[in-house]
Amino acid sequence: MLLFFILGLLVHFVFFASIFDIYFTSPLVHGMTPQFTPLPPPARRLVLFVADGLRADALYELDEDGNSRAPFIRNIIVHEGSWGVSHTRVPTESRPGHVALIAGFYEDVSAVAKGWKENPVEFDSLFNESKYTWSWGSPDILPMFAKGASGDHVYTHSYSAEREDFGARDATKLDTWVFDNVKDFFHAARNNQSLFSKINEEKIVFFLHLLGIDTNGHAHRPYSREYKDNIKKVDDGVKEIVSIFKHFYGNDGKTTFIFTSDHGMTNWGSHGAGHPSETLTPLVTWGAGIKYPQRVSAQQFDDTFLKEWKLENWKRLDVNQADIAPLMASLIGVPFPLNSVGTLPVDYLNNTDLFKAESMFTNAVQILEQFKVKMTQKKEVTLSFFFTPFKLLSDSKQLNILGKARSYIKQQKYDESILWVSLCKELIHLALKGLSYYHTYDRFFLGINVVTGFVGWTSYVSLSIIKSHSNLTRGVSKEVKKPSHLLPCSFVAIGILVVFFLLIQACPWTYYVYCLLPVPIWYAVLREFRVIQDLVASLLTFPPSHFVGYLLAFTLGIEVLVLSFFYRYMLTAGLIAFASWPFFTRLWTQAKIASLSWTFFSLLLAVFPLMPVVGRKPDISLVMGAGLLVLLLSLFVITSLIKRKDNFVNEELLVHLLQMLSTVLSMLVVYSTHSSLLRKQGLPLLNQIVSWTILASSLVVPLLSPTILFQRLFSILLSLMSTYLLLSTGYEALFPLVLSCLMFAWIYMEQETLQQSVVSHRQKLTSIEFSCNMDITQFRQLYLDDIRRAFFLVFFLVTAFFGTGNIASINSFDLASVYCFLTVFNPFMMGALMMWKILIPFVLVMCAFEAVQLTTQLSSKSLFLIVLVISDIMALHFFFLVKDEGSWLDIGTSISHYVIVMSMTIFLVFLNGLAQLLTTKELKLCGKSKSHLI
Structure with missing residues (x-):
């Protein structure tokens, strides 16, 4: 009995682990060439505000008196910048949201096993591509981007974890800590020549992670006075930080500001699934390279938020959360994060048509690079006569799309921007489909093996029940016959063929487990062939109506x-x-x-x-x-x-x-x-x-x-x-x-x-x-x-x-x-x-x-x-x-x-x-x- 349970646990552990190899493997690839726009960027520096846990409606809607909870950001929307809704993906947790924002890809689900803190795989990010990055905020978020960065150019300033107290008197102190430390940082920079020269470089990023709203949302719910007052505190803090930047840099017009959130929050104070209150987050951008507000007479969206927010006359530009990373990269002129799957939202850019065209083209080439590397990796470990390439994006198709797009740009056919934009978006769409195709290339093969093992195991357990714990096999002949060597020899041969097949394809060791496990399981099932015969004979004596009734x-x-x-x-x-x-x-x-x-x-x-x-x-x-x-x-x-x-x-x-x-x-x-x-x-x-x-x-x-x-x-x-x-x-x-x-x-x-x-x-x-x-x-x-x-x-x-x-x-x-x-x-x-x-x-x-x-x-x-x-x-x-x-x-x-x-x-x-x-x-x-x- 003990041996049976140990084997059962082992088999179920393998079946359980198989789902991680089939569905939870990291989609990231490495070895791509960095891609960046070969034109001067509009900004020298970028300031990223992330208000953790802030819902789009909580920021944009007016209060009971018809006033905005964030008057400064509301003024930006109306007079200075562009705005929209950033659509997140599930799971709507802090780490996946920040990875999508800063690295441009949707987090590998296996990261949940490490509590969304440690990097399960190395990935590139905007911070890594920048010349310098300074960040302030939570100790749960900042370190993962510093650990993944090459060199020593990402600096973090975080408070102690004990400050993240859901029972604290005032969670807004988490945000005031960030604002105060940023002010102290710039004050200290005036007296520190080394620091002063660094923050006057180009291609630098300042990241302010604001956790107070999320903490108040968990503790008091998003409809609470604490949550809403925290939004006003953040708005005041952002206004003050913007003033400091303008004063420090002499209002040189080379700073871009982006205000967004990693995820929203449900009315009951949680997040992690797919409710719209979690997946709709605000995006407000202004400063260098950002398009000014655009007045419109009508807008078409599936929701009714525009009228509720009283913003129907100001053009709303929605994006996917991963699209923000290429936007930030293009604004300060750094290479797009290598693993980014975001599409550059060119409607946010206030720049020349040439810059927009080159940036969009760079975005398409960067994603195509990932597709090529993924295809090469899969082709190297698959037998040539078994390899099936992604037919929608053949080499000729790639060259055709790239050639047409480059031709439009060289001929300066910017009036036909819809053509080169659509070509680049088509290439991005096909490359992403191809990435998914090669990422899931072995899924059917592994699934068949797991299902075969599953059915075999269930059959074996059922036969064990019938043989040892029921009276259905009393008719089994007890005559001892000389065992046949044909059955074990056949399964040994099958096992050798499976090993050889996996070996020549350089498959991971886990593939051997999934493919070989069904072999001994089905051998154990077929060894009980006489029990199966006796079971069938017993069932034939059972009244058909009763049998059908029990089965139904x-x-x-x-x-x-x-x-x-x-x-x-x-x-x-x-x-x-x-x-x-x-x-x-x-x-x-x-x-x-x-x-x-x-x-x-x-x-x-x-x-x-x-x-x-x-x-x-x-x-x-x-x-x-x-x-x-x-x-x-x-x-x-x-x-x-x-x-x-x-x-x-x-x-x-x-x-x-x-x-x-x-x-x-x-x-x-x-x-x-x-x-x-x-x-x-x-x-x-x-x-x-x-x-x-x-x-x-x-x-x-x-x-x-x-x-x-x-x-x-x-x-x-x-x-x-x-x-x-x-x-x-x-x-x-x-x-x-x-x-x-x-x-x-x-x-x-x-x-x-x-x-x-x-x-x-x-x-x-x-x-x-x-x-x-x-x-x-x-x-x-x-x-x-x-x-x-x-x-x-x-x-x-x-x-x-x-x-x-x-x-x-x-x-x-x-x-x-x-x-x-x-x-x-x-x-x-x-x-x-x-x-x-x-x-x-x-x-x-x-x-x-x-x-x-x-x-x-x-x-x-x-x-x-x-x-x-x-x-x-x-x-x-x-x-x-x-x-x-x-x-x-x-x-x-x-x-x-x-x-x-x-x-x-x-x-x-x-x-x-x-x-x-x-x-x-x-x-x-x-x-x-x-x-x-x-």
Whole structure:
């Protein structure tokens, strides 16, 4: 059994890792020749303001009195520069947004594994191409561009990470720190000859990263007074910095200013997905080389923002976020970032037609260089007769487009600018399609191998279940025959051919794993050929109508589970169907109270998937209500304990009183922390200490209670609920309580089903005790009803994941849920706490599943194998649903669904171990070991 689970974990780890090789590999290539416009640039220096977390509508719209929150920037739009909306891509996080702005490409998703801080791959950026760059702001953003720069010409000035406190009294201090340090920098430059000469050079960049708006948005929401006042503070700061630049450089007209944001923010204070409030960010540019405001009578856009913002008469120029990098590069005359995929927005440029034409041509050649390098790399590692080039951009096509564009420029046919602009844009479009083509060149090949291995593994597990845990193979002949060497020799030959094929193409070592893994898996499947024969014979004796009915029910159940990942209300439909289960069986007549409890709690739990995602409307009163319900339930249990007549009541009573105290402390901490943050007094140290203490004790206190089934399960619920209350902000605090009540009803219902099954002996629930030393002679074979039990487990696990939110999207997370533990920004610690919050309902379900296995006298291995088959079928389903086209939100969500199901399969083993630890282990209390009660 241990060997099987180790092999299973290894196989699933390979399948899990395959998705990163297929979809998460870096699209970047290296070895391109830098490209720059061979004409004098309009600006000597560029100032980039990035207001982190600023929504486009929050900047552009007027307040209740008809006044702008940013009067200086509004004045720029009307009198000095050009403006528009910058459209970001998913994920809308700080690092990907800044990489798109400054490097011109959309961040490799694998960077999330490093917390969006470290560079997973080296990339070129505007800062690297500049002569000098000075930057001020967050320690999470600035270092990644300095580390990726060649030489020592990118200087960073960042505050300490402790300043990024979501519970701070005034988050605008993060922005005032930047403005003050920039002022001090220019003051110091007047007395420092070396620094003075550097900042008077050409091709230099000043980067001001302003985090206050993002911090206030997370802490108080974007509709709050704090968020809106912070915009006014930033506007005042920008105005002052612009004045300093004009004064320092004598108003020489050689400075370009760009004001934008890395991402927006939802109304509930989060970002990371694809809501328009996150993907629409402001872009305001003015100064050297920027076109002046253009009055228009009408503009055509898909949205209605122009009238709402009262800017319908000022030409709006929208761009993709990556387009800003080539714009900045052309303005100061540095090479375009080598990995940039942005298209130069020439409508922003106020320069000669020749400059615009040359800049656009340079942009096209720069992207074409990436295509050529990518094609060469792929061609070198692919057999010539297998290589299929990208036909839409052949060598002749490239020369034709480049020749025509260069001809128009040489002939100075600027009146026909639409021709050379369209030619350059066509070349860029085709080159980007070609880059994507070669980047995904091996995707189909790898996918076929993974699917082949997946189907083989699922088949092998199914055969193992049938052979070892059912009565379907009793007809298999036990006659021993001399084994044939044909089958193993055939698979050895196949393996050698696969290795040779990969070797001559110089494939990465991971390709060997994906391509060779199906070979032994299918060998193990075909070795059980006689079991397959016997299975088919057994199925032929099964009534066709029954077989079709069971198959349809199983397929429908799988489809409901899959659809629930996209539509949470499908969980509601499933739970309503569950509620009617007792009425379609004899359970209603056997156990009316248990059946009514099952129906009531199934319907009550069905409400949660219909609720809005957690975090959108915080309500501490609901958290307090959940805590009071836990206390009332505890009082009921304590009352029943006092009525008991045994020697262990005092010890058990002490444990429950300790857990009640923990619940009360959790409620007090939640209320106190919420009030303190509202008063902008930060997180009290005492609250923080109590929160971490409760979290640390939540996995230890249950071990002090007896191992009798319901007593241990109730103790686990009380301890985990204390932690869950600390991590809750609203209605989700009630979710584990309702889920646990349904789990208790489930255990009772499964006990009742034993009277309808072949199990002859049924223990009373009050006498069943968790034990790590199970008597395997009591285990029985599998029956069809056990498939339903396994399906129930998978359904409850999915409900635990999606009952209060969509964890496939970063957008469902709310940082406010961890404010009882910490408020200073720490992505790993905050992520770990939120992940534990998600796993608590998962642990409750797994503990209940342990009880179901006990009450049904079924081995954990056999039920787990059925769960494994169900989850693997779901994972295979999601593998086919993975997208590599369309919006980034669709692509990211489809991949995350696959990762979630694969993670569930892998971590099911570890959480099953945690559940066994929580249910079977005991700790000594008062210096002596507790003995059995029964």
